[in-house]
Amino acid sequence: MRARGLLKSARTLKKSDRLKTEFLANMSHEIRTPMNSILGFSQLLYRDLPASKKIQYVNRINDNGLYLIKLIDDIIDVAKIEADQVEIEKSWFDLKELLDEMLIQVTQYAESHGKQHLSIRFDMDECMHHLYSDRFRVRQILTNLLQNAIKFTKDGTVSFGCTCLDKHWLFYVKDTGVGIQREYLNEIFDRFRKINPADGNLYRGTGIGLAISKTLVELLSGNIYVESEPDKGSKFTFKLPIESSQSGFSSLNDNPNGFSFPTGTKKTILVAEDEEDSYLFFKDLLEIEGFETIHARNGKEAVEIFKSRNDINLVLMDLVMPVMNGFEALVQIKAINRKIPVIAQTANAMNTDEEKCRNAGFDSYIAKPVKKDLLLIKINAFLHIE
Structure with missing residues (x-):
């Protein structure tokens, strides 16, 4: 035996x-x-x-x-x-807001992959809009499932949404794509296992997205399953518990301090960044949008510049810099003016990094490589620009 x-x-x-x-x-x-x-x-x-x-x-x-x-x-x-080192950071967040973001993201993804003709549909129950879970990981799971759905769907529809059912949030992603052969359904979530779809074609990808999604769903105390039929499509469903928390709902709002900005038509942004290429990207992007930029090559220089000028509207702060890092510079800048909005930007883009930045006192956070539209949305929100 x-x-x-x-x-x-x-x-x-x-x-x-x-x-x-x-x-x-x-x-x-x-x-x-x-x-x-x-x-x-x-x-x-x-x-x-x-x-x-x-x-x-x-x-x-x-x-x-x-x-x-x-x-x-x-x-x-x-x-x-x-290594069993995946960290889950739960908090209250607006689920409707997240799913609206996903609709925009998946539509853009389809267009960028030449599938503008696909019909993208979204549906959500009105039972409640706030979920106590890990927003970053829920988004990651949905992103994996939706990108797969678009990849394997040539024509027809990709739909997603969620509903409340028996103390659970029930999420789904459904497509009218090529489908998966029945004999592979038990292996589709296996780590390092790439399953070829029913049409026999080779598709780009590593095959690890579904394994990651399954692990994340389980770490969030849920489960995931798949239904599929060749030439008719697939439906992935995952359930997450509706949890209660004594902390109650709290929202991380951009511009929580109600900062009163210096007057003047042109807004000035202090960019603390030691990498020259990164600064040139920020400079050209922001100046095209009508902002003036000031360059600080390390945290100490950023503090000195901020002390010497009263026309700075916002600080874009790299975290890893020589002489003085972004966290140390933040403390000194906030001591001068606690209401100045400071956005952290870093290549250390783990899901715990954003929480670390929030706890340190940063007003917002953006990961490198920086997405132009997302950066401008954050800046414009702080500067009250429509």
């Missing part, structure tokens, strides 16, 4: 090692393919080309860069799952 158990364990380990080897080989392919596009189109941009062609190449570079960021995030999550 014991021998059979050992033999079964050995076979399981052997299968796990084989899947990891296949995963690493596939990962190499998944990294090199977008890098080939990024470097290739970058080289083509040096040529004398029509503006329309250059825009096309820039869009390809951007899409492949975003794909690599998602890939890196997934690899980090897998490593943390393997």
